[in-house]
Amino acid sequence: xxxxxxxxxxxxxxxxxxxxxxxxxxxxxxxxxxxxxxxxxxxxxxxxxxxxxxxxxxxxxxxxxxxxxxxxxxxxxxxxxxxxxxxxxxxxxxxxxxxxxxxxxxxxxxxxxxxxxxxxxxxxxxxxxxxxxxxxxxxxxxxxxxxxxxxxxxxxxxxxxxxxxxxxxxxxxxxxxxxxxxxxxxxxxxxxxxxxxxxxxxxxxxxxxxxxxxxxxxxxxxxxxxxxxxxxxxxxxxxxxxxxxxxxxxxxxxxxxxxxxxxxxxxxxxxxxxxxxxxxxxxxxxxxxxxxxxxxxxxxxxxxxxxxxxxxxxxxxxxxxxxxxxxxxxxxxxxxxxxxxxxxxxxxxxxxxxxxxxxxxxxxxxxxxxxxxxxxxxxxxxxxxxxxxxxxxxxxxxxxxxxxxxxxxxxxxxxxxxxxxxxxxxxxxxxxxxxxxxxxxxxxxxxxxxxxxxxxxxxxxxxxxxxxxxxxxxxxxxxxxxxxxxxxxxxxxxxxxxxxxxxxxxxxxxxxxxxxxxxxxxxxxxxxxxxxxxxxxxxxxxxxxxxxxxxxxxxxxxxxxxxxxxxxxxxxxxxxxxxxxxxxxxxxxxxxxxxxxxxxxxxxxxxxxxxxxxxxxxxxxxxxxxxxxxxxxxxxxxxxxxxxxxxxxxxxxxxxxxxxxxxxxxxxxxxxxxxxxxxxxxxxxxxxxxxxxxxxxxxxxxxxxxxxxxxxxxx
Numbered sequence: 001x002x003x004x005x006x007x008x009x010x011x012x013x014x015x016x017x018x019x020x021x022x023x024x025x026x027x028x029x030x031x032x033x034x035x036x037x038x039x040x041x042x043x044x045x046x047x048x049x050x051x052x053x054x055x056x057x058x059x060x061x062x063x064x065x066x067x068x069x070x071x072x073x074x075x076x077x078x079x080x081x082x083x084x085x086x087x088x089x090x091x092x093x094x095x096x097x098x099x100x101x102x103x104x105x106x107x108x109x110x111x112x113x114x115x116x117x118x119x120x121x122x123x124x125x126x127x128x129x130x131x132x133x134x135x136x137x138x139x140x141x142x143x144x145x146x147x148x149x150x151x152x153x154x155x156x157x158x159x160x161x162x163x164x165x166x167x168x169x170x171x172x173x174x175x176x177x178x179x180x181x182x183x184x185x186x187x188x189x190x191x192x193x194x195x196x197x198x199x200x201x202x203x204x205x206x207x208x209x210x211x212x213x214x215x216x217x218x219x220x221x222x223x224x225x226x227x228x229x230x231x232x233x234x235x236x237x238x239x240x241x242x243x244x245x246x247x248x249x250x251x252x253x254x255x256x257x258x259x260x261x262x263x264x265x266x267x268x269x270x271x272x273x274x275x276x277x278x279x280x281x282x283x284x285x286x287x288x289x290x291x292x293x294x295x296x297x298x299x300x301x302x303x304x305x306x307x308x309x310x311x312x313x314x315x316x317x318x319x320x321x322x323x324x325x326x327x328x329x330x331x332x333x334x335x336x337x338x339x340x341x342x343x344x345x346x347x348x349x350x351x352x353x354x355x356x357x358x359x360x361x362x363x364x365x366x367x368x369x370x371x372x373x374x375x376x377x378x379x380x381x382x383x384x385x386x387x388x389x390x391x392x393x394x395x396x397x398x399x400x401x402x403x404x405x406x407x408x409x410x411x412x413x414x415x416x417x418x419x420x421x422x423x424x425x426x427x428x429x430x431x432x433x434x435x436x437x438x439x440x441x442x443x444x445x446x447x448x449x450x451x452x453x454x455x456x457x458x459x460x461x462x463x464x465x466x467x468x469x470x471x472x473x474x475x476x477x478x479x480x481x482x483x484x485x486x487x488x489x490x491x492x493x494x495x496x497x498x499x500x501x502x503x504x505x506x507x508x509x510x511x512x513x514x515x516x517x518x519x520x521x522x523x524x525x526x527x528x529x530x531x532x533x534x535x536x537x538x539x540x541x542x543x544x545x546x547x548x549x550x551x552x553x554x555x556x557x558x559x560x561x562x563x564x565x566x567x568x569x570x571x572x573x574x575x576x577x578x579x580x581x582x583x584x585x586x587x588x589x590x591x592x593x594x595x596x597x598x599x600x601x602x603x604x605x606x607x608x609x610x611x612x613x614x615x616x617x618x619x620x621x622x623x624x625x626x627x628x629x630x631x632x633x634x635x636x637x638x639x640x641x642x643x644x645x646x647x648x649x650x651x652x653x654x655x656x657x658x659x660x661x662x663x664x665x666x667x668x669x670x671x672x673x674x675x676x677x678x679x680x681x682x683x684x685x686x687x688x689x690x691x692x693x694x695x696x697x698x699x700x701x702x703x704x705x706x707x708x709x710x711x712x713x714x715x
Contacts, residue, residue, distance in 0.1 A: 003548060007556025012563075028537060029564055032530030033572045039522040040580055044515030054088040055149055056097035056109035057081060064117040073120055073131075074112040087149065101138045108137040108149035204460050211456060215449045222446070236428050250418065272392050277308045277352075302356040309349045309356075316342045316349070345391060348384040355380050509585075509665035516583040519576055520660035521633030524653060527598040528627070530568040531605035532620050534561060540610040550695040554610050558690075561606045562599050569598030583664070590663035597656040600683050604652065607690040613701045614708070627653035652682045 015021045061074025081089040090106065097109040111134040119131035139146045323339045511517045538561070542553050573594035576582040584590045604623075608616030630637070630644035631653035637645055648654050659675040662668060 003552050004556040004559070007542065007548070007553065008559040008563075011557065011560040024537065025564065028530070028534050029567045030571060031533060032526040032568045033575050035529050036519075036522045036526035036572050037575060037580060039525075040515050040519050040576065040582065043518050043522075045513050047514065051085045051088050053149065054090050054100075054106045056100050056106040057089050057091045058094045058097045058109065058111040059091070060094070060114045061112045061116045062114045062118075064121050066121045071117050071121065073117045077112060098136070101136050104138060104141045106138075107141060108135065108146070110135055201463050204463060208456065208460075211449065211452055215446075215453065218446055218449060222443075247418065250415070273308070273312075277305060277312070299360060302360050306353050306356050309353045312349050313346050316346050341391065345388065348387050351380050352384045511665050512583050515580070516664065518634070519580075519582045519584075520657045520664055521631075523572055523576060523594060524597060524601075524631075524656045524660055525628065525633070526572050527565070527569060527594070527601045527656075528605070528620075528624055528653075530572075530598070531561075531565065531602045532617070532624065534564055534602070535605055535609040535617060535620070540606060550698050551691055554607075554690055554694045557610070558603070558606055561602050565598040565602035566595050569594040572598075585666045586663045589667065590660065593659050593663050597659065597679070600652065600656070600679055600686075603683060604686050607686045611690060611693050611697055611701075613705050615701075615704075623651075627651045630654075631657055633657050652679060655679050655682075 015025050057078065059074040059078050061072055061077075063070055063072035063075070065071070078091060081091075092100065094111065097106065097111065100106040101109050113132065113134065115129075116131045116133070119129040122128045135150070137146045137149055320339050320342050323342070327333055327336060327339075540554075540557055540561075542548060542557065548556075570591065573591045577584050577587055577590065605616075605620045608619045610616070612619060626644075626647060630640065630648045631651055632640075632648065633653065637648050637654075655675040655678045659672065659679070662672050662675070
């Protein structure tokens with residue numbers, strides 16, 4: 001151990017006492033930091049400075065008219081790009097764009113075709129044509145620029161698509177909003193319609209019965225019309241006959257009025273004679289006792305009176321028949337009272353006949369009339385005479401006017417009947433026409449009822465289905481909710497459809513810029529580069545100390561290399577933080593982890609060169625190349641080829657970069673522990689190689705180096 005430290009002190013003394021050596025060591029300490037800093041600064045914010053990447057824009061859009069409104073999406077795109085500074089949009093002709101892309105003046109070009117607006121508006125037609133934008137890129141100029149320009153072109157298409165969706169959805173939601181308002185206004189009518197459907201469903205059995213009844217009634221009405229049509233000739237004959245009868249009655253009434261003038265005095269005289277006869281009967285009864293009349297005289301007188309009375313009864317019967325006929329013609333009982341009085345007269349006359357007959361019976365039996373018999377017979381005869389005189393007195397004032405009035409009324413009724421029959425006769429053709437029309441109407445009604453009966457089951461089924469659907473809708477949906485859904489804020493809804501999903505970003509272990517994100521890779525890379533520079537310029541052997549063991553030389557010179565490694569890492573990490581202002585969450589750990597990684601890398605590179613000589617330098621370069629590609633320093637290891645994914649776990653860069661990222665973005669305990677453990681494995685493996693192989697391979701390596709020098713090509 002003493003000799004190892006002696007080697008270290010001697011190396012330090014040689015450096016500080018030799019200004020050239022000191023200058024060289026200082027350069028070796030500082031150079032790795034330049035490598036890291038320049039690369040970090042160069043990649044600080046590449047995606048924030050894309051406005052310098054020129055992209056040619058060519059607009060050939062001719063525009064289009066939709067519902068009378070002119071649109072030109074190409075012009076709108078140009079105006080939008082003029083406000084967009086993410087890329088260097090340059091508006092040129094088609095010829096300049098193509099030439100510029102070929103020569104590298106423009107990284108890419110975007111061309112809007114003449115029918116772009118027309119194709120975009122084809123959504124309103126039956127045949128849609130998807131519009132297209134032509135994108136041309138020169139991939140020779142730069143590897144990353146095409147990706148940036150492609151992203152810009154894609155964003156243009158996305159913006160146009162989203163604006164198109166917004167415009168179309170705005171129109172749709174405007175229609176929905178109008179429908180919602182109209183639906184709300186029509187809600188009472190909808191409710192009435194619903195109740196009407198339910199009522200119709202409930203009344204369908206009644207409708208069926210009514211239709212069947214109507215069918216039956218139409219058939220009966222048709223039968224009645226046919227019977228009526230069959231009876232019309234008879235009716236016509238009856239009316240004609242009625243007119244004839246009425247005309248005959250008119251003649252009859254004229255006749256009877258003329259005859260009444262002659263008959264009335266005769267009837268009055270007849271009644272007067274009957275009254276006188278009745279008085280004679282009374283006197284005859286009274287005179288039978290007082291006068292000495294023979295039985296023959298009495299019989300002759302009684303028979304004469306009876307004949308006169310019988311004639312009076314016959315006359316009264318004829319008058320009653322006449323009065324009854326007049327009442328029948330008038331259709332009333334106007335002369336019924338008079339007829340009853342004539343019936344009383346008949347009764348009275350019959351009583352006089354009975355008085356005469358009783359008197360004859362008494363006398364024919366040789367009997368004497370008692371005073372009471374005579375008095376009764378006399379009273380009966382007097383009563384009959386009194387009644388007849390009363391009737392005679394009323395004949396001119398009551399009976400005759402009543403008869404004449406009844407005849408006049410019958411005459412008027414006959415005239416009315418005659419006019420009615422005449423009108424009826426004139427109406428019969430019209431009635432026949434109406435019956436024909438009615439028959440035709442009934443035939444039409446029969447056909448329609450038949451059609452109704454044929455379609456009624458289908459209508460019933462539809463009504464039941466409609467009612468069922470309404471109930472299902474009411475059960476599953478709410479029309480007020482539907483109205484609320486249709487009524488909307490058009491701008492708000494269209495904006496929603498324009499961008500229906502919002503990406504809510506949540507960042508773990510925040511890193512503000514691309515340069516800070518690349519710092520772990522370039523910092524770790526600078527440690528390896530620093531180690532390679534050091535072994536290239538500083539010898540790992542002691543040529544004048546032949547008495548020292550190989551292991552002592554290996555470890556003694558290693559201390560100098562490790563000291564320089566610590567200084568290199570300190571300058572790089574501290575410069576990252578305070579000179580470049582790299583974002584580092586855990587600054588102290590960043591410096592400490594950097595120092596540890598730098599020591600490890602120096603240990604690995606030093607061991608390779610110390611054990612294998614110049615071959616070790618080649619191993620160091622090979623490891624450098626592999627680790628740049630397979631350490632996941634720039635791209636995720638998953639996007640690299642399978643070979644690099646397989647060697648990734650066996651490279652110290654993989655865990656060194658991960659450990660530096662933990663300090664930069666925020667540490668996760670298990671990740672830090674894993675990375676430290678695996679880096680420790682690399683350190684132990686390196687120590688085993690250095691201590692175990694230094695002495696066994698020394699003779700072979702020296703011989704190999706000597707042989708190489710003999711070619712005068714190698715140091």
